[in-house]
Amino acid sequence: MSENGKIITNGPKASSRDRVRADRTDLLYKDIPEGGTLMKIDGLNVVYRTDEKETVAVEDFTLNVKKGELVSIVGPSGCGKTTILRCIAGLLQPTAGKITIGDTECIAPGSDRGMVFQDFALFPWRTVKQNVEFGMEIAGVPKKEREERALKYIKAVGLEKFADSRIHELSGGMKQRVGIARALVMHPAVTLMDEPFGALDAQTRNIMQEQLTKIITHSERTIIFITHSVDEALYLSDRVVILTKRPSTIYKVIDVPWARPRDRASPEFTQLRKQILDYLEMQNVMDE
Structure with a gap:
């Protein structure tokens, strides 16, 4: 995003309503038993x-x-x-x-609901960590919690060494990992x-499938996958x-x-x- 030729790295101002919605989603998910x-x-x-x-x-x-x-x-x-x-x-x-x-x-x-797109839909002017944090900024999550959650999910998708990298420095598979982390960090129902993984080569696609399998195995994520x-x-x-x-x-x-x-x-x-x-x-x- 740019304004008068300057790149803006700060997200839109958060509203208390966005935070309340996120909290309600967490409560909803916890109230429903597994299965x-x-x-x-x-x-x-x-x-x-x-x-x-x-x-x-x-x-x-x-x-x-x-x-x-x-x-x-x-x-x-x-x-x-x-x-x-x-x-x-x-x-x-x-x-x-x-x-x-x-x-x-x-x-x-x-x-x-969180969404992961085939074409990544990432902000190229932001780092990996800043991309993952974006939704939490909108929801009004405090900075310390935002950073902790972002790093947790960046690690979960195997990108902890690239947290401060820009998007253009990443491969296609790495970009999709950022997209997955950005969706999951919001704790969507x-x-x-x-x-x-449709646009990835066969080898990278298999790696991403294995990565997603690990996330599914170690969490209670509900996913609809096309x-x-x-x-x-x-x-x-x-x-x-x-x-x-x-x-x-x-x-x-x-x-x-x-x-x-x-x-x-x-x-x-x-x-x-x-x-x-x-x-x-x-x-x-x-x-x-």
Whole structure:
């Protein structure tokens, strides 16, 4: 951000209301037992209308998400995965349906949801630590607590040696780690990840999957994860939601019963991967 040609490194002035919202999110998360229903998505519909036509993008999408689970959503390209995630984030108003976290309806962006984007969406003029601190600045978190929390999550994603580095000095995988730390440091009830590793090379992508697995294993994070990769979905998820073509709805939900970390070469992994790929192929044929 710049003003009169000068770079501004300080974030917007925090409000007490932002801090109260963050505190309420912490209380909400603590009040729900592990494995209890945290988020409800009920009858979600998204219709795009123009003067010439009406396009149904999402139709009757209904899903309960438990506290502490990672749910991946897979489906054909363009089926509406990101549309669903944007509705959950409060960035897009659905035509019909309701999304709630606890007893609060999600009708706008809020501190109870964190977002990790494929394109990183970081502030290039800030350091790694300053990027991770940004949301806490907005929420009015005191400086000492802000720094302690930022460094904790920077360490959790393996970037403690780069806390004072500028974003342009980082690789793609390192930038995405910053994005993950920035989302998790706010203690959101639900973290939304929109193909966060999709732009990375295969080796870096595997490293990031392992890093996220460690975070999941050592925390109670609830994550909704969009991906095109069935392999990635199985490696990370507690459940995999398979979508149909547009108008998108749930075709099948697959439970992934294995403890982490997982062996991609195991017969069980290979068999379930084939089963999901068969489901995807089957619903594609049925929709044609």
